[in-house]
Amino acid sequence: MKSFSVKSILAAAAVGISLLSAPAASVADDNPSAVIEQIRSSGVLKVPVMTGEEPGYIKDPATGQWSGFYYEFLGEIATQLGVKLEPVETTWGNLAADFQSNKIDIAIGVNPNPKRGLVVDYLWEPLFTDAWAVLTPPGKPVKTWAELNAPEKTVVVQKGSTMQVVAEALLPKAKITPVEDRGLALMELQSGRADGVVFSVFDALQITEKNIGEVSLPEPILRNPATLAVARKPGNAGYINFLTNWIQQERSLGLAQGKLARAWEARGIDLSILPEGFSF
Template sequence: MVIFKKLIAAFAVIFSLGLAANSAQAQEASTWDSIQSRGELRVGVTQAPPWFYKDPATQEWTGLGSSVGKAMAEQLGVKFKPVEVTWGTAVAALQANKIDIMFVLDATPARAMAIDFPAQPLLYYALAVLADDDLAIKTWDDLNKKDIKIAVTQGTTMDRYVSARLDKATILRFPSNGEAVAAFQSKRVNAVSLFHPPLIAMRKKIGRGQIVLPSPVRQSASSAGVRREADKTFRDWVNTAIAYYYQTGQTQVWYEEFLDSFGVDPSTVPAIRRENW
């Protein structure tokens, strides 16, 4: 009886070790292999046109990030699966294996400590102004006049850059982007400065203003975040894919297609290909 109990205990240990080994193997499966076995590419999405937009009527996700994700899923022979996250939770979602990729996620030193990024940027955007239609703006100097009032978000890159360049203009600083734009909407200022993509939806809502990238252009690159893992197959494939889309002009095409569907004339807003600026 004692021997029998010892045998049962031994089998239990072997069984539990087998389960643990299988679990470890499952956890160690690379993103590339998991996508193939799952048959889905899980793309992080959040309501933020022109990058991601959930149509309230159809519940379908469109926008540039969705277009890139759908194209990648088609190339991989799997389904596109949007998974709602926020910009603040996207990194944690990648780490927790809730999503496979998040587009339009800037590659910062802090984020690079937690997740991986392909070497090729997904797109470029720049510091812009949404300004009164009657202002002639080509350079930052065109705004550096004592009768010009410009709104910025306090303590941001926009605040630092504009403050350093526009020493003659009146700069009004606000706690949030929304309040800075509201100042332009109420005509308390002649212009508001933000990186250009958010200004597109804001201009549409306000119904007036021109979006300009004053020279010299202060540009930034945006990327795609993926989970950090030993197997770099998926990260390297993403790098090849977004490089191809960018260099062939397809990324810009998707961007303009969304703008058209969103009721915005693409010719009235800056491109996301810096070669087009």
């Protein structure tokens, strides 16, 4: 009969215990609802808000209160979670940093971006879809992106945004001028220092009510998915699942489309520029 030393028996027992305890520890560490539980325990959903980004974000100068269709969507998510909204003023270009520093819990209306994708999880089902447009000086519309792709052309974009990515990809010969926000971009156009400003078409259309410029939807038409994003961290699987189901319901029942149509109609936005059959 083969004999075993006390030392070997203890070593074997230790290995067996570690094999038994490893799955339990892994399960304990990987709680898919951890992020949802954290948000609920805090009592607030920290959301980004941006000045000059109407009608998605609208700030009442008298009260400081926020509204707009993005803020309304975020309010619905907060209600579903049983918490209140906590607005955090920021810019599109700062969203990745805001996620990394835990300043925000969610972003809405963002475009998938590989660089941000290193630290941010995007939901693949967009809340809605629009397209990239160009706001040009009055009387100077463009039919194609190629018309702006020349060394003598200056195109303004918001710094760090997907608009900058689009312009740099399609207009490598043009001078691309990044600015911090929409207001500065419009100032460049009004001052005659820009031949165009890249915007999402719905943003560009609502700006035309100020008689600042003319909206062009250049060929080829580039679709612009407006998605939701959350910080990549352990325990956000349940949060992503919840948000995915919320988006599916908003789209399948026409709730998202109805809210957007009402928001644009309220601001006198003319959607006739959109091609026939364009679905957002």
